[in-house]
Amino acid sequence: MKTTTKIFGLLLLVPMVCSLGCQRGLPGSVGDVESSNVQEVAGNFELQATAGGAAEVALPEPTGFANITGKISVVGSIATEKFVNYAVNKDENVCSNETNVRVQLDGNGGLQWGLLFYDGPFKSGDAAWDHADYVATANATLDGDLAFDQKACIFLSRIKAMRVGQTLKILNSDSVGHNAKLDGLTSANLQIGAGADVDYKPGFQESKPFGVSCSAHPWMGSYIIVRDNPLYTVTGEDGSFEIRNVPSGIALPMKFWHEVIPSGSMQITINGETQAVSRGGFELPALEAGQDLNLEIVINADAFNNAL
Amino acid sequence: MKLQNKTTISGHQLSLALAGVLVACSLGLTGCSDPAAFQVNEAYIRAVEFKSDVTKPLMAETPETELSDVQIKNVSEVLEGLYGTPDNPNLPGGVGLNGFLSLRKLKVAAGPVTYSGDKDSLTGLESGLYRRHCAHCHGVTGDGHGPTAQFLNPYPRDYRMGQFKFKLTDADGTFKKPSKADFDHILMEGIPGTAMPSFRVLSGPEREAIIDYVIYLAMRGQTERALIQAAYDTANVNGEIDGNSEKILVRFNDDQYVSDDIEAIKEIVQPVILPWANGGNGTVQRTIEDAPAGWDSDESVEQGRKLFFQSKANCFSCHGQTGLGDGQTNLFDNWTLEHLGNEPGDAVGSADDGEIAGIPEYFYHNELAQMGVVKPRNIRPRNLRLGNYRGGRRPIDIYQRITGGIEGTPMPGNTKLTQQEAWSLVAYVMSLPYEATSRPKTAPSFQGVGTNK
Structure with a gap:
């Protein structure tokens, strides 16, 4: 090859490399958004806008109150040993590993620690929506049986539900120190000495439960959900539940949650009718005032066995 | 002659070409420097x-x-x-x-x-x-x-x-x-x-x-x-x-x-x-009252030392018996936890400590590396004997860390200590760097040490 050709070749290469280098896009950069769409959002959120928040959505008027009772059970067998939290390696004289199981069933397949909650709009304090019994406890301190306790380095509730406005007592019934790290919108990390208690007063509603952990004992785990309405329940040892004084005459979007299958899509059978639910969501048709609805929810064991 | 001729022409061409290249390069660079963009998370x-x-x-x-x-x-x-x-x-x-x-x-x-x-x-x-x-x-x-x-x-x-x-x-x-x-x-x-x-x-x-x-x-x-x-x-x-x-x-x-x-x-x-x-108006800093007189006395330091080992404060559980930060060392902060996964199939390596007892296997996913997620590191409890406090070395800073905690980390806040107790812990923590680290203090001989009563 002639020397000139080589020189020119090299010289040509330089700008090519330059321009190639420039074309390399940054990974994940926002890239080609449509400016008309961007402007549409910007126009709706102009800084001078005086509105304090979203326009109030007109809600249907409930006709009264109804009650929902029922049971959540699992058909098929679950390899529950898969869901034992990992080994205790600290404070062994106090901490137990025996019941630290994330899926707890009774002999009839009743699922404990299932959470069922109303996932629609609610008017707190409005007599048509918020039953007097609930109004009375709107600012209560959840103490005694309602407290959130830990014993033998196990959170005694695997899921705890509460309302914005309420205060949750977090107890430590152990002889070692614990702390409760609460990773919610109102986050906290509270040291709790042996036999002591602390208060947790969240300020925001959560759309799903958040994790609770103990930094001193990393195998400990539980969940708390904070709602702006009282329409929730956690299943008992036999899988049974009750939600009293649910507004009647309105459709009820509901959500089911369990820590092992918190967001999966699954088939569940509600009162004999099988339906697919996504992220635990399903809708109950409007109830009649004074009605006592019995709700049987059946989940196939596969949903658990396929989960982590 | 031919060579000389050629050299002359080439020299001229070379200067022109170099100028051209410079122009092309600068045009190229200017032309394609897109405005800075935010990265998608x-x-x-x-x-x-x-x-x-x-x-x-x-x-x-x-x-x-x-x-x-x-x-x-x-x-x-x-x-x-x-x-x-x-x-x-x-x-x-x-x-x-x-x-x-x-x-x-x-x-x-x-x-x-x-x-x-x-x-x-x-x-x-x-x-x-x-x-x-x-x-x-x-x-x-x-x-x-x-x-x-x-x-x-x-x-x-x-x-x-x-x-x-x-x-x-x-x-x-x-x-x-x-x-x-x-x-x-x-x-x-x-x-x-x-x-x-x-x-x-x-x-x-x-x-x-x-x-x-x-x-x-x-x-x-x-x-x-x-x-x-x-x-x-x-x-x-x-x-x-x-x-x-x-x-x-x-x-x-x-x-x-x-x-x-x-x-x-x-x-x-x-x-x-x-x-x-x-x-x-934004959030407001809390008001911390002045430390009580004698907060850094020997008696106060001794009270703080006892609290350090008691479950009420429980400091030793993470910071270690000697305050060297060698207690609970296998945790992660919130920023890191989000990117940890325990499906071994995708593993390209573990975090800097290798296997850690009591924690499920965790892995740094190759895919996350490509997204700019930095290699996970454990969060270490502070070595209190160094006298180096990230949140500040004023007594009020230590007081706030003890009573308010550190967000995003395993360090809890303690709402149950009296002011006097909290200040005694501040005094003890601030005394630690002045102890001879070559002979760490053995646990003091009051009741409850070690059994965490």
């Missing part, structure tokens, strides 16, 4: 797709739903509409900011570094304070992944979770957003023991502009996370959604739905803004 998208609880290491082998390019672009459009771009920041109105941040200050902190020479302007700079002083570590997006990030230990803060460690606002047992005064304290003092320097050289107005911009980046990052979660929830709905075949957050091309969809965005943005803006 792809790592969070992955975390939401793979993990039912992003704060835990459990990770599915395959996600049930993956966000499509159309759905991610939709989120980016909403986000840019709310917050603008790195060169042209914007603030959303009608969601409770109430003047908490100043758009004028944001524009001084944002953009490329340009100097106006205008003495009447806020800083003499037209724009670019953040990129000049902060972006090389914290990144243009505030993702803690600037060019130098991976070489630093600890890594620079990723603002996008909206969580900050060192502040005087945390009180009453819950974490609050830092106040602007907290940010200013960090800018003035830096963070000892880290790569975060003091920015005392900046003027007050310059620091104010940077503080507004960092809060802006945090709000933007938090909003992005909330939008990604909402987009994922929409994408994951079983079956068809009326009028939303692509299952996107905002149906821009559909007049029937677009205003409702945008209205729904307000409900996502407001919970992000309100804890920061607090009605426009």
Whole structure:
């Protein structure tokens, strides 16, 4: 090859490399958004806008109150040993590993620690929506049986539900120190000495439960959900539940949650009718005032066995 | 002669060609230097797709739903509409900011570094304070992944979770957003023991502009996370959604739905803004009363020493019997937890300590590395014998760490200590560096030590 050709070749290469280098896009950069769409959002959120928040959505008027009772059970067998939290390696004289199981069933397949909650709009304090019994406890301190306790380095509730406005007592019934790290919108990390208690007063509603952990004992785990309405329940040892004084005459979007299958899509059978639910969501048709609805929810064991 | 002739021509051509190349290069470089762009939080998208609880290491082998390019672009459009771009920041109105941040200050902190020479302007700079002083570590997006990030230990803060460690606002047992005064304290003092320097050289107005911009980046990052979660929830709905075949957050091309969809965005943005803006005034630092007389006496130090080992304070559990920070060493901070997964199939290596007892296997996913997620490191309890306190070495700083905790980390706040007890712990902690570390104190011989009574 002639020397000139080589020189020119090299010289040509330089700008090519330059321009190639420039074309390399940054990974994940926002890239080609449509400016008309961007402007549409910007126009709706102009800084001078005086509105304090979203326009109030007109809600249907409930006709009264109804009650929902029922049971959540699992058909098929679950390899529950898969869901034992990992080994205790600290404070062994106090901490137990025996019941630290994330899926707890009774002999009839009743699922404990299932959470069922109303996932629609609610008017707190409005007599048509918020039953007097609930109004009375709107600012209560959840103490005694309602407290959130830990014993033998196990959170005694695997899921705890509460309302914005309420205060949750977090107890430590152990002889070692614990702390409760609460990773919610109102986050906290509270040291709790042996036999002591602390208060947790969240300020925001959560759309799903958040994790609770103990930094001193990393195998400990539980969940708390904070709602702006009282329409929730956690299943008992036999899988049974009750939600009293649910507004009647309105459709009820509901959500089911369990820590092992918190967001999966699954088939569940509600009162004999099988339906697919996504992220635990399903809708109950409007109830009649004074009605006592019995709700049987059946989940196939596969949903658990396929989960982590 | 032929050669000489040729050389002459070549020399001429060479100069021309060189000039041409320079012009081409500079044109090329100028022509294709796109304006700076915020990076999509792809790592969070992955975390939401793979993990039912992003704060835990459990990770599915395959996600049930993956966000499509159309759905991610939709989120980016909403986000840019709310917050603008790195060169042209914007603030959303009608969601409770109430003047908490100043758009004028944001524009001084944002953009490329340009100097106006205008003495009447806020800083003499037209724009670019953040990129000049902060972006090389914290990144243009505030993702803690600037060019130098991976070489630093600890890594620079990723603002996008909206969580900050060192502040005087945390009180009453819950974490609050830092106040602007907290940010200013960090800018003035830096963070000892880290790569975060003091920015005392900046003027007050310059620091104010940077503080507004960092809060802006945090709000933007938090909003992005909330939008990604909402987009994922929409994408994951079983079956068809009326009028939303692509299952996107905002149906821009559909007049029937677009205003409702945008209205729904307000409900996502407001919970992000309100804890920061607090009605426009921002959060307020708590008032800590002066330490009682004799707080640093020998008796107080001795009381603090006892508390250190008692379950009421429980300090030894993480900081170790000797305060060397060798107690609970196998934990992670919130920023790291999000990117940990325990499906061994994707592993390319473990974190710096290899296997850690009592924690499920955790792995650094190759895919996350490509998204700019830095290699996970354990969070270490502070070695209290070094006398190096990241949140500040004033007694009041130690007092606040003990009673308020450190957000995003395993360090809890203690709301049950009396003031006098808390100050005695401050005294003990501050006495530790002056003990002879070569012969660490054995546990004192009062009842309960070791059995943690």
